[in-house]
Amino acid sequence: MLKTTPGFDRIGDENAFAVLARAEALSASGRDIINLGIGQPDFRTPDHIVEAAVKALRDGRHGYTAATGILPLREAVAADVHARTKADVSPDRVVIVPGGKVTMHMAILMFGEPGADILYPDPGFPIYRSMIDFTGARAVPVPIREENGFAFSAEETLDLITPETRLVILNSPANPTGGVTPRGEIEKLVEGLARFPDVAVLSDEIYGRMLYDGAEHVSLASFPEIADRLILLDGWSKTYAMTGWRLGYAVWPRRLADLARKFAVNSYSCVNAPAQYAGLAALTGPQACVADMVAEFDRRRRAIVPALNSLPGVTSVTPAGAFYAFPNVTGTGWKAKPLATALLEDAGVATVGGPDFGIFGEGYLRLSYANSLDNILAAIERIRGFLERRNG
């Protein structure tokens, strides 16, 4: 009998990938499937970014790089973070990683162990919970509530901190809800954190540039009073339509940056070199591509939310960020997961059930509007047909 370590008995999963696999299998068998399941932009990576990677390969820049990433890229990240947050970031605190996910993996491994508490948003990105469980730490969900527009509550978060709390994970704009936490709440949280100087903060800001209706992204990096314990997670996947390139970054507190470097040396060595040159072109090149993508997402958001609200038993708040709608489906009489499964199998629409994002996700579905407007509207009509058929 092979015996693996207990962490592997506890590690979780990301069901959006299982939904993607099932949707692709159904498509391959000839079914017509509209995929609103997976969270990735449906746009091509802009040409000037692709060309920078091709040029790097042609120029022979395809060897190992520094474990933390090439210096020009770390400098570009530091400059970009400074421009957006006014934070004083030196490039030696920046660590380039193969996708934003790797930063959460590192941070949770650094602070999680049996006897420690880690707070995480629920509903939230499933890997937070999964990695906390892996370490044996106690996973403490911070409820993210529809009545707050899916913003997190500073008071509720602070109230859950115990002497055992080592790390608080925050995410705004948020997956799966599209919620954006307003400035007042973030300021209140930072103020309250002064009472807990030994608690680290992981702020996942990967959707920080995907905002609508004039919503403001308030980066935790803009508060110098927590700079010595803030891990800022960001990357290129969503902003520049680069999910498959596997490229992300973190800004670490000075005393943790070298641990992150060692983790890189002990696992993946460095991020693939051409992807890093692509990331450099993305940050230093024209930014109109980002604005264009966000404008297109906004057009779809304005269509999907009223369409969802027109469905029997479905209500949806208007998300102010990311590219997800998170409608409340309790009025349909269905539990969320069976509904998501039935919608895929019977109606040919892939969505993700709210419980895949945590216990507080029951009663909701996540629909990614990273699909064409025509497909989104067709998907809603399929859902309507399904609900009318099945609910009579």
Ligand code: PLP
């Ligand atoms: N953080 C959040 C909130 C996400 O939704 C995702 C991807 O879906 C990630 C991090 C991971 O991004 P990456 O693909 O760069 O690893």
